[in-house]
Structures are given as C-alpha cells and as structure tokens.
Amino acid sequence: MFDLVSLGEILIDFTPSGTTKQGIPLFAQNPGGAPANVLAMNSKLGGSSAFLGKVGPDHFGAYLEHTLKCHGIDTSGLAVDEEIPTTLAFVHLDETGDRSFTFYRKPGADLQLTWTEVKKDLIDACKIFHFGSVSLTDDPCRTAALEAASYAKSHGKIVSFDPNYRPVLWKDPHSAHQWIAKGISLADILKVSEEEMLLMTNQSDPALGSQILLEQGPKAVFVTLGEHGSYYRSQSCHGLCPAARVNTIDTTGAGDAFMGAVLWQMRDLTLEEIAAMDLREIVSFANAAGTLTTTRSGAIPALPSLEEIQHFKNNQEMPL
Structure with missing residues (x-):
C-alpha cells in the first residue's frame, strides 16, 4: 500500500546558479515538476509513494528516474516516450526570490502520457491520489489525468488537487478556468495560491475565496499566501496560520513542499475525519516545510527533513 500516488509532470528545472567570469548567467540542472516534488516531500517525511508520468529517451529522463528512485519513490508507473524529449523549464528569480518560468514543452514528454499507459494497480494500492x-x-x-482522478475517486481513494497555474502554458485564462474547475470537482483536498483563488473565485480575500471553493466539493481547502502563511477551511474550521520570517532565496517548490507535508499528515485519515478535525496544526507543520524550502535553491534538493521541520517549528517560528 502506498500513502500517496501522484500523476503529472516531471521535468528539469534549470535554476539560476550565478554567472561566469564574463557575467553570463549559469543555470543548474534540478529535478522538478509539482507532482514529483509533492511525492519527494512525502517520501522525505517517511511516507511511501509512487509516480505516474512520462519522460523522454534522453539523459534528462534517466536523471529524473534516478532522482525518484534515490528518494524511495516507486517508478514502475514512469513511462518513456521513444520520440519526444523530456520537458524542460527555466526558472527566473526576481530580487525577492519569486520565480517565473520559461517552458520547453511543445512538445514535451510529460504531455504524451495516455490513459492506457497509467498503471491502475498503483492507484488501487494508494491511500491518496494527487x-x-x-x-x-x-x-x-x-x-489520462482526469480519467485517473475519476478512477481513484470511484474506487474510494482520497483525491488531492493543486492547480499549480502557469499562465504561459494555457491558451487563455478562460481555458485554464474551465479545466481547473473539472479538477476541483474531483478533489477532496484542494490547495490553491492567491493567484489561483482569484482566477477561480474572483475573490482576493482568502476567507471568502476558500468558502466558495469549499462549496464546490472539497472537504478541505488550503490557500497559500507566501510570506503571510496559509488560510485553511473545512466545514468545521477556518483561519489564518501565519508564516515565519526567513531569508528567502528561491520560492521554487515551496507550495509543493507545503502540499506534500499536508498529505503526509493526512495519510491515515478518512474524509470524515479530515472534515471534522482542526486543521491548524497540520497547516502549521506544512507552513514550516514550505518556508524552509524557500531558504535553499531548487525544488527537490531544497526540501527539508522531518527533523528540520520540527526544529524550525519548535525554535524558530516568528509569526509575521
């Protein structure tokens, strides 16, 4: 039995890594892709996990498979496209560490995954599907993604969804809204950023936006607010859990670390228990995971350990 099975993109994040002597920017090859990042956080915390996705027949694909295996993630559901290369993304950071992306994905191997290639036995063996x-x-x-989520839900699995909205990958916001709404309709656990909440609810207030999203079906909604922490809502509780002050270097993967930490804590819970419990302690732990990730470069390489998260929570939290 796997605590978590995730389907989606796995790719190379080329992240800023200084400059040459001539001032030419350098980029470091980092493993990335939100669903893979979430699994890596779950695994680093001690959870069992498996990945469903596709890479190309190249060095990058082999490197990503090796990375998953090194983190204890089952790769039996990782397919290889014999013609299309592994997807690449270049990460650009501003002076505050916030990032933007340039994707090389037209075509990209992650998009070539078909429903027939999805190993349903991995979904059968999981507690949570993300x-x-x-x-x-x-x-x-x-x-493939929508069929897999529907299959998971119809087979009694908890379904988790993170829009992870990247405007550059969509034809227009209307198309993004249309398909993200389908994802939300299947979700039991939902995480959105401020930008995603605004896109889906036309609300910038997390108290109002999270309520609208909860009414669309999820049992728990989390709104990540960057340096201000996270807002959480279920039928039984809601509130803001503030973040801590840190020296932010790179925000890549912070939301995925948050989500991985949330799902790890919920791995043995039922939907009824999730809907009825006080979510604040779960969010406090997840905030710490996401915050610590921003103090290092990259996504998977920046993920903190369980011991680091606990130490940070106990000794270094200073709410904004």
Whole structure:
C-alpha cells in the first residue's frame, strides 16, 4: 500500500546558479515538476509513494528516474516516450526570490502520457491520489489525468488537487478556468495560491475565496499566501496560520513542499475525519516545510527533513 500516488509532470528545472567570469548567467540542472516534488516531500517525511508520468529517451529522463528512485519513490508507473524529449523549464528569480518560468514543452514528454499507459494497480494500492492542472493543458495527458482522478475517486481513494497555474502554458485564462474547475470537482483536498483563488473565485480575500471553493466539493481547502502563511477551511474550521520570517532565496517548490507535508499528515485519515478535525496544526507543520524550502535553491534538493521541520517549528517560528 502506498500513502500517496501522484500523476503529472516531471521535468528539469534549470535554476539560476550565478554567472561566469564574463557575467553570463549559469543555470543548474534540478529535478522538478509539482507532482514529483509533492511525492519527494512525502517520501522525505517517511511516507511511501509512487509516480505516474512520462519522460523522454534522453539523459534528462534517466536523471529524473534516478532522482525518484534515490528518494524511495516507486517508478514502475514512469513511462518513456521513444520520440519526444523530456520537458524542460527555466526558472527566473526576481530580487525577492519569486520565480517565473520559461517552458520547453511543445512538445514535451510529460504531455504524451495516455490513459492506457497509467498503471491502475498503483492507484488501487494508494491511500491518496494527487494531481495538478499542468497535466490538463493538452491531450493526451489531460484525459489520462482526469480519467485517473475519476478512477481513484470511484474506487474510494482520497483525491488531492493543486492547480499549480502557469499562465504561459494555457491558451487563455478562460481555458485554464474551465479545466481547473473539472479538477476541483474531483478533489477532496484542494490547495490553491492567491493567484489561483482569484482566477477561480474572483475573490482576493482568502476567507471568502476558500468558502466558495469549499462549496464546490472539497472537504478541505488550503490557500497559500507566501510570506503571510496559509488560510485553511473545512466545514468545521477556518483561519489564518501565519508564516515565519526567513531569508528567502528561491520560492521554487515551496507550495509543493507545503502540499506534500499536508498529505503526509493526512495519510491515515478518512474524509470524515479530515472534515471534522482542526486543521491548524497540520497547516502549521506544512507552513514550516514550505518556508524552509524557500531558504535553499531548487525544488527537490531544497526540501527539508522531518527533523528540520520540527526544529524550525519548535525554535524558530516568528509569526509575521
């Protein structure tokens, strides 16, 4: 039995890594892709996990498979496209560490995953199934992701969804809204950023936006607010859990660390228990995971350990 199975993109994040003597920017090859990042956080905390996705027949694909295995993630559901290269993303950071992306994905191997290639036995063996909207931008992966989420839900699995909205990957916001809404309709656990909440609810207030999202079906909604922490809502509780002050270097993967930490804590819970419990302690732990991730470069390489998160929570939290 796997605590968590995730479907979606796995790719190379080329992240800023200084400059040459001539001042030419350098980029470091980092493993990335939100669903893979979430699994890596879950695994680093001690959870069992498996990945469903697709890479190309190249060095990058082999490197990503090796990375998953090194983190104890089952790769039996990782397919290889014999023609399309592994997807690449270049990360650009501003002076505060916030990032933007340039994708090399037209075509990219992650988009080529088909429903027939999805190993349903991995979904059968999981407690929680997780996916995101980057897989919903184009077919055949769009159909594979939605069919897999529907299959998981119909087989009694908890379904988790993170829109992980990247405007550059969508034809327009209307198309993104249409397909993200389908993802939300399947979700039991939902995480959104401020930007994603605004896109889906036309609300910038997390108290109002989270209520609208909860009414669309999820049992628990989390709104990540960057340096201000996270807002959480279920039928039984809601509130803001503040973040801590740190020296932010790179925000890549912070939301995925948050989500991985949330799902790890919920791995043995039922939907009824999730809906009825006080979520604040779960969010406090997840905030610490996400915050610590911003103090290092990259996504998977920056993920903190359980001991680091606990130490940070106990000794270094200073609410904004």
